[in-house]
Structures are given as C-alpha cells and as structure tokens.
Amino acid sequence: MRRKHLAAGALGAGLAVLLSLSPTAVADTAPAPGEPATVTADPQPTWQTDGVVLAMEIVNGVAYVGGNFDHVRPPGVPRGGAGEVARTGLAAFDAATGELLPWAPVVTGPVFTDTDDQIECDNVGPDQWRCDTVWEIKAAPDGSKLYVAGDFAKVNGERRYRIAAFDTATGALDDAFAPSPNSRVRALAVSDTTVFAGGHFTAVGDATRTRLAAFNRADGALLPWAPTADKRVMAMVLAPSGTRVIVGGDFNRINGVWQHGLSAVNVSNGSKGTFLSNDIPYNNSNNRSWVTDLVTDGTRVYASADGVGTFDGRLAVNPENGARIWINNCLGATQAISVMDGVLYSGSHAHRCDMQNYYEGKGFPEVRPHRRFLAEPAGTPAGARQQILHWFPNAQPGTVYPFVQGPWTMANDGVNLWTGGDFTQVNDKPQEGLTRFTTHAVSPDVNGPVQTDFKAPTAVANGGGAVTVTWKATWDLDNRKVRYEVVRSDGAVACTAEANTVFWNLPTLSCTDTGLTAGSVYKYRIRAIDPYNNRISSPSSPDITVS
Template identity: 25%
Template sequence: MALLSLLCGCESTDGGSNFQRTGGEAAASTVAQPSNIAATATTDSSIALAWTDNASNETGFELEKCSGSACTSFTAVSASPLLNNATTHTEAGLSPSTIYRFRIRAVGNGGTSSNWTVSDNITTSSIPSAPTSISKSILPSGVTLSWVDNATSETAFTLERCAGANCRADPANFVTTVSSAISANATSYTDSTVVQGTTYNYRLKACNTLGCSDWLTLGSDAAVTSWPTFGVEPTESSKTAASVTIGWGDSASDNGYEIRRCLASSCTYSTIGTAVEDATSFTDYGLSSNTAYKYQARPLLGGAGDDSGWKPDTPLSITTYAAPTAPSSFVQTMTDIGATTITFSWTDNTAGAGTHYIEKCTGAGCTNFAALASVAAGVTSYQAVGLTAGTIYRFRVRSYQYGAYSSSYLTSSDISTKAYMPWMTDGPVHSSLISGSTMFIGGDFLTIGPYTGTGISITTSNANMTAALIGTLAKVNGTIYCVIPDGGSGFYIGGSFTAVGGASRKRVARIAFDGSVGVASIGDTFTVDNGEVRALALNSLHDTLYVGGTFTTVNGATTRNHIAKVSTLGALDGWNPNLNGNVYALVANEPVIYAGGAFTDIGGGTTRNRLVAINSTTGAATAWDPNSNGTVHTLLLDGTTLYAGGDFTALDATESTARSRLASISTADGSINTFTANANGSVRALALDGTTLYAGGLFTQINSSTRNYIAAVDTSTGDVTSWNPSANSTVFALSVDSNSNVYAGGSFTQLGGQTRYYAGALNSSGTTISWHPASNDTVYGISIYSTYAYLGGSFTSSGGYYTGRLAAIDLSTGIPKSWFAPKPSSTVRALAANSTGSTLYFGGDFTTVGSSTRNRIAAASTGTGSLTSWNPGVSSHSVHAIALDSTDANVYVGGTFTGGTAGGVEANYLAS
C-alpha cells in the first residue's frame, strides 16, 4: 500500500488533522511543497496563517479551507491563488466559534506540488474582538466618540465614562455607564448627557452573549465647553435696494457663524450662509427691492450651533430700499451743442441721492448703447466731449441708488454735433504753405474766422464766438439791418437778403435760437420784393409783425409803400398806411403803431414829417404829430414816453423846440418833454435800463460832454451819467440784458479801451466784459432774449481771430491755431519752411513783426509762433519769394528790392 502511494502520488491520512506525503518518496513535481503551516485565531472572525516556502520557482500558492473537525470539503479562499514567495495570509469574514482547517500547495511553471500541506484544526474566538482607534469630537451639546469595529460577533457595545481631569488613570473611576446597548457594528456614538464645563474620559468594549472584549480607553480627556455667545447681538448695519448687511460683536470662542432669513410676511427660516471665525458682519445679496425680511444669526462651534443661540430673540426686521425712479425731462438746447461736445441735463427723481449712469450710441435711431460715464449724487448734467463734428448721437441716463438701477432709462432723441464751418479771411491771401498737418497762409488780411453769413445766433455767456461754429446755422446772404425777438424761441430779422439757409427768404425771416431758419412761418409766404427792410415791430400777442423800410411792393405785386402788416404765419393784412418815404424805426403799441423815418406824408394827403402814430386797424394817422425836421432812425417806448433818435435838430408843429438828434415825446399829445440830451452827431440806437437811457450813433458829444459814439443819460433830465466806455467808430445797435449788461454793435474795433471787432458788451460801470463775437464787418442789429443773442449786419464771418496777415490752420479741423499770431505790420507775400517744419520763414512789405523790427523778412517758430533771432533784413521795397537749400543752411530771397541791402549786403532782386 505504501508503495502504491509512492508510485501513484497518492495521499494517505495519519488519522489526525494533517495530510502528509509518504516519507522519503520522490515528488512528481519539480515545485517544492510548502511546509510547517500554522494557524492562529486572531479575532472572532479571522485566522492568521503562516508557512515555510520551500520552492524557488513557484508562481503562487493555492490556499483552501473547510469548516468542521477533520473536515475534507475544502474550497478555495477568496484571495487564492496567493502571490509567489508569500509566507502569511489572514483569512477574514469567518464565523465565530467555528473549527476551520486550511491546506496549501505551491504552483509553478513546472506544475503544482502534488501534495497539500494541511493545518491543524483552529477555532475562531467566541468572544468579540476589542475595538481600536477610538477618537473624540466635542461640542457643548455632547461628546461624539468614533472607533474601528474589529468584531463580527458583537451584539452591542458598552460605553462608560468618568468625570475629572485624567480620571482614566484609575479604572475604578469609570462609574457611569453611558450606554450598554450601542448597536452591533456601530462605529460612533454621541454622549448627549454631558454637562457643559465638565471634563470626561471614556472606555468602550464589544460584547456578545458569551462575553466582552477588553476595554478600549480614550487616550485624552474630553473637556466639554459652553456654547459661544455674541459679544454684541446682531443689528442692522446697512441696506440697499438689493442687499442687507447685519453686524455683531465677535464671540471669543466661535469658529464661525450661521445666518438665517425669512420673508417677514410669511416667515419660514432657511439658512442663507455662514461667516468665518472672527467675522463681525454678513451681507445678504440678491434681494428684492422694497421687501421686508427677518434675520437671526448664531455662533458656531465645530460646525454646529445651539438652537437657543439664534439672536436676537426678536428677529431683525429689515425692509430693503425701493429701486430708484428713472430720471426724466432730458434737456438739451442749441447752446449745449458744439462741434465735439454735447451738454445735456435731466431731472433727478431720487431726491438727490442717486448716482446716474450715462450711455451713448452713434447714428440716427441707434440702440447699441455703450457705457460713457457716471456722475455723483446730486449732479444732473453732463458734457460729452471728444465727439465727432457733424455726427448724430443718442444718449440715455439711468438712476442707481441703494444698490439698484432704475427699471428704465431716460433716452434722448437724435442729437447732431455741429459741423465745422469753412473759415475765411477778411482780405487777400498771397501765399500758402503746407507743413506737416498745418497750412500757413500770408496776405493782406487782418482776421480769419468761420463763414457765418451776415447773422449769428449765440448766447450771452459765450466769451467768444468759437462756440458759434454751427453747422446748422442758417446763413443769410445779404445785409441784416434789424433784429427783434419773437417772444418765444427765436428772432425776426429784416434786411436786403433774399435767402436764409439756402431757402428763399426775401428781406424778412424768422431764425430759431439754434440758428436754423424757421419753417411754416412768415418767410415762407410773405416776401418783400424790393428795397430793404429797416424796421420790425411785434405786437403784444406775438401774432402780428409790422414791417418798415425802403420797399414799395410785397408778395410779388402788392403795393405797400414803406410799411406793411403781416401775421406771423405770413398772411398779408389789408392795412396800408401808404407812406411816401423810408421807415427806419417802428414801435407796436396797439391800437397805435409809431413809425420814424424820412417820410413826410401818410395816406396820400396827410402831412406827418418823419414821425407818425398810425391806427393799427385802419392804417390812418392819429392826431399825434411831433413834427421832426430831420430823419428819425430809432424809437424806444417807455410807458407814456417815446424816445426818438436821428438827424433832427428841432421838433413840434413850428419846429421851434430845439432837440438835437435825441428827444423825449409824450405819447398822449405829441408834445416835447423837457428832457434834453443834445448830441453833435446822428443817434442811431437806443436802449433802456430803468432810469438810464443808452444811446449810440455817430456823435462825439452829449450836452457838451465828450461821449464817443456811445453814452448813457438820465431819463429824468437828459444829463449824461458817468458811464463813459467810448468806442472808436459808429454804434448802430444797442440792447440790454437782465443783468444790466449793455450789448453794442457797429463799425467800431475798440470798445471801452479793449479790442472788440464790431460788437462787444459793457457792464453797468462801463467796463468791457469778455463777450466778443469778433465779426469781420459792421453789426447793424443786436437783440437779446433771455440768454440768447442774435447779431445781424454786413459781416460774413464771426468767431474768428485777429492774426495780422499771417495764420496757421489745422488741416484736420480747418480751424486756425489761435496761438500762432506773429502779426507782421504789413502784407506777407512769401512763405517757406525748413526741412523739419520747425521754422517758418516769411517775407513781404512789413517792417515790424509784433513789437520787433523785422524789415521785410523774418522767421518764427511753428510750435509757438514766437520770432526767432534770425533777422537779416531787406532795406527796401518788398520780398516776393523765399526758398531754402537742402541743408537748411542758406535762405534764398527774391523780390522787388533794388539799390539797397539784404542781410547787410547790397542786393538787387535776389539775395542769399
């Protein structure tokens, strides 16, 4: 039998628990069999195995188990086959109090060891294994213990505690059983019976019906603290229309805060966020405007909080602000628009507390708005700068207050910046030169300015007329002699023109404040066919215009000798006084119309010498007859007194009352008042401010007092006042604004001791103020209405600069560089620049430039306009040509000079 086992490789049993190969027999396999297998029960559900590896060529081990004493129904363990060279294995998941046997054999490339090595019987423990790795988490509400469960047979865990620091040192101190029924397989338990301010320790064991494991004791004390409390309970800190911020005093022992909120109208709290340790505030965003909310907060410890810790006890009730109301009333007027700027304003509906955000887009009807700017609370206007001339823009404004925007925008209509006007000189240009982005011109001109036509609409606040470079300004093609306000939004003008803004307007027209020609108004249907319109008057209802002048027909063929009545919509009235001479002045005081001029007859048979009162209904002369012996150029009504100015020297029926060119006449009976202010030259303009009568004209004296072309007299006596600004030529127009500033127009270039080309303004002390339209020819009419002014005359340009025969023009805008003004004393005929463009050489007829001597040739810096030290001088005649060589070292000069020197050297016609 033994031999059979050897030959067949069979196993035999020794009647015990091990299967063994028969001793001394050769193995059928080349893989050595493992030996010395030993089994140890480590827990109630696991057995540790160890063996001796006798092979060097195995690839692994097959391990099998069976249960029961001397069992033989082996099955592979879950981990089989094991790795090569392994010598241990722990089999877990076993049944407690159960006998197991194990067998193992080696596996290799040469096959398997033919025999199994078998273990003895081994029984798993019946008492559960002790837990391990106990740890703690402490809150004021309880101590939570966690552990690793090493048993499968426990039916419960028992947890005990002791009280006092280091109480675990004596097991007898564990006198309190927290629980003896912690469920099987549990790995944590919270002791919620603790007392805040007490230190504890804990021990734990696993148990079943057969017994309990050893105790597992917590390695460190568990000191239970109190719940943290606020230093100061929460209060409202701030709010907006979309957020609320609450604040509190920090707790000394927290590690964060929890905040909850509900709607005040239906309060169901929900946590809305947390704040970090040491935080003292929390902001709740994304709220609805004008809505009531309730808030509470509590400190946290270990991520938890006390249910009784929500504070304040009476929740904070906070109502968010209402969203701001959109702004309204977008305002932008003619004076708000420049070539590159638009100024506008709006009404703030947020009680002055809201910021306003402004957006802009480009193009008619545009909607692609982009952010432009914001303005602070209380600011209700904005000037957009850096715009493009002649371009349409739209703007919109939105209010922002208390963290929210208004629900809608205030949007403007289309607004166009003004286009740059072409500029012109007041005399010939003899030479031009382009250098870089600048054109230099020289000639016989003194000023350069934009082409405006003969009328301009500006404001009384503009210091100069640069702001009047208005592309929409309706250009008038002939002289304007008279201007009056229309009582609303513009002016009426009269003169010798036939077109305004390219539209037919024969000698009378309406101009809006923005300078545009009026449509659907008087000039569309009413025309003056010949002569000139020299006087206009508007009735108190602003619906009837009286027109006077040198004309004899209107509307193509209708006779109206020197005076006519027309509705402001252009309908000609049948009213026809039929004067036999020119009308230069009108005053409408219905039912009477006062006229002054050069006529001597009304209605074909009634004598009225140069002054007449006409019934506004019948057109017949009234009995009023002051009888002037000279032309009347201007009239001004003050209550029952009519002031007249002109060329007369005597008045009344017998022409026996001497009044030289200025008189005061009663409107009741035509008698001449005692007021006496005799002028030594023609009076052409009158204006009244209280008891002061301002007069302008050709005079140089009033009542023997020197008053050059402009004066002020007392209306009670006619005596001149101390107001004495003086002009250097005729004053044809006067007007007074609400601030008692006097605006004058005429042929002067000096006013009040200051340079004022053809128009300027003076204050009530006679001092010249900054207003200076700077026209290039005579101003015949000025009218002031509110802050608007309209000037008319024979000029063609306003808002320019005095450059004195030499100017520099920016090619990108067409506007002269006002700072470049060397001001040569006579004609400039030739220009040249060096290769870098930094120096301009100019020649001509001049002998000085500014206050420096420069005979007929000079050089100036193109960057500053200042003269350089270069001063060769040409002693006679004129320089007509200048050129530089390629190195800028030599300047070549040609001209009409002979018999003299150039640069100190005798030269004829050409020099270097």
C-alpha cells in the same frame, strides 16, 4: 525729482506788471464775483444771407430778420451752395437753434432818391438806388403782431407802402394795416394800441406828417399825433412808463425846438418832452453825431451813435427826463445795441477805446483790425466811468455799405444774442450776414485762446542745470484769465503761470526750469489754457543744451 518753480525775478515781475493793468477789461464767461458774465464769443450754428441784415426782432421763440437780401443758406455753405433757398428781404429762424422757418414773405420796392441815405441802397443806375429794403422790425407787446418798415412798396404782391403788419401765429399779412407814408420808414415803437413811426417821410396819404407819425394798431388808421423832426429819424423806443417816445436820429429840431439827435415826444399829444441830455453833438455838417439805435431794459434807455469827427459810442439816460447816467466814446461808429442780463452789447467798428471817460481812463488804443463787437455793464452808476468787458468776438466786414461795414442790428431773448449786418466772416470763419451767441450754460465755451501770433518761446541755458524759458503772452476772446504750461520735449510740464491779458497789452512772461542734467538737450513749447480747459499750443523752441 526735478523741482519746478517760477523765477522770482522773471515771471514774478512780469505778473506784477500785468496784474496792475488787468482792470482795463473785466468780466467774461468766467467772471470774478460781482462782475456781469457775458455770452461766449463762440458763434453758434446759424443760417446765412446773401446780403445785408438791417433789422431784427425775437418774439415767441422766433428770430425775425429783415434787410436787403434774396436768399438764405445753411451754416458753412458758400453762396449758391447746397440748401440755399429764396428769402426776399424777410426771413425767420428758430431763436434757439438757428434753423430756418417756413415764413417767407416777399418785399419789393421803388427807387429811393433821398440824398441823405443814397449810400444805404443798391446803386442801379445814374442817380438811382434800389431800395426794397426792410429797415425795422418791431413786435407788439403781446407778441401777436409783427410790424416791418423800410423802403418797400409791396409785400407778397400786395401794396404796402413802407410799413406792414403780420400775424405771428399764422405768418399772414394783416389785411387791415396798410398806411402809406411817402418815403422811408426807418424806426418803429409799438404800444398796446399804437404803432409809432419815424423816418424820412413828410406825408402819410394826404396828411402832412413830418418824419413822425402814429397809427392805430387795429386798422392802421392815421392818428392825430403829429410831432415834427426837421431831419431823419432813425430810432425809437417807448419809455418804460409808456408816456413818452424817445426818438433818435440826425435831426436838429423836434417841434421846432433845437435838440440834436436825441429827444423825447409825449405820447398824449405829440408835444416835445423834457430831455436833459445834449450828448449827441452838432458843430456843423462835417462834425456831428447821430443816434443809430435805442433800447430799454425797463429802467434805463440806451443809445448808440455814429458820427463824423466826434461821438461814436453809447450812453445811458433816464427815460423820464433824459438825464445822462453814463457815457462812453469809443471811436468807430456804433450801429446796433442790445441789453441782456445787465450787459449792453454793441455792434460797431470800434478802433479806439482809451478815451478819458473810460474806466480808469484806460481801454484799447488805436487798433487794426477794428473791433466789430463789444460789451459793457449796463448798470454802471450815474457819474461813474464806464468800462468795457472782456468779450471780443470779431467779424470781417463786407462791401455793400463801405462806410459802415459790420454789424447793423442786434436782438436777444434773454438767452440768445442775435446779430446781423454787412459781414462775411465771424472769428475768421466764413459766416455771412447773420450770427448768434449764447450763454456758457446753454452752449459751453469751446474755443481756446487765440492761436494767431502765439510764437515759439525762447530758451536760454543758465548753467547749474537751469533753463529760462521766455514767451509772449496770448489772449482769449471771452476770458481774461489764461493759464500757461511750459512743456518740455520729454512731455513734462516744467512750470506753470497764470495771467490776465487783453489783446492790446500782451506782456512777455518767463520761468526757469531747474534740476536738469548738464549736457541733456530739450525743446520747449507753451500750452495756453482758458478757464474751461480749452487749450492751444505754441510751436517748439530750437534745441537747447543744458549747461
């Protein structure tokens, strides 16, 4: 029998180097003990949109999506193809299967002229932007009502100025809930009794309300709660205690008090709440960040940010006093976040994650293409450096919003992670506007390591019946551990190797096939296998004659 072994001076040294780098990305769908598992990077079959998805909420097993689109269509179908149906700005899907549901309200709206956000509407003429867009969807805590907000002026032909409510049991528009903010509503937070709203508006009906307002859930009546923000509010979430509304956006002052981008307002009287974080920087209009999304897991509040020349990442804060727990600053605007089973998922166009406050100071350096999806542990202790997890699905951006292409919104039900935005492909396959992921337990990981650039190995005859085979490692979207089999052209596995790899650090590996007969001729190829036995194969090497 021919002996099969690793060359001590070749593969052994390569693995030693590789393993010293492996902590830069931990956890995956088959994590080491104590590490949080992610959903798989395999997109599940999901209907698509013909425009951008900007808002999402999952309640009672239904994934509600909103945005700027006119039709939806089945998975794998191109625009205008078989099965496409009308859905104008709002649609609903089975959260577990991705199948379209009958709910089909129609939102229509005015021309929007706020200079802060003209890029986020459809240009329909000189200085005119069509904005019948839904920007926010939030459910009542008991799941009985669904609240939507944006730029629209009508729903199903009935006047609803920028905010509306639906009964989730029947899908019907709520006749009683009809406030009238005078400009975009971008953010909502809902308690048992109250709908809190934030955005660009400066009045509700005849009453002054400066970008923040509250409405009675029962009848939509404007409430006395009237804090102020000097610029746009883009995200809101109730603190777990229910006593504070955490607000995020591109404002500089809340109730006239300077606190850029992220602050808190008391539910009881609208006063500005204590908020210790000052992590959303403002140096000047060309060097600042703003909060794009806020979520809570019942213990912490998490914020995502976009920025100009500064902070683009995520952070966690104590919701009762605003004290920072952890922060990271991957470069590349983050538009959406969702927390599920101890993991914070984000949608962005991250292009650099080796900033100083990352785990051991390491992450991926400047890369192209940008990474559109990332994951990180939500429960990182206060003061500890944050890390990125090994979960790297990707999306091909669209062209509607040229400065912030990619994912715009995320939501989950504890099992299914949905995301929508301005994208046309997911993991290099056509999928527009909408996709979803789930756990390995629900839908097993079926995609193997990355085939792109997995090239043929090099084989060199060493004499004495030995051949050394060398290859560049590949990587896997959701598993850091990849096993390699070196396969001879006679079908035998010459040797095996195992390595932890990340896309930004793909080392060269090698091993030696021994006990061969001089004069025999072989080719070699490399088989790369993930922990679930999904596999790919490299091309074969040229013929090598054993010496």
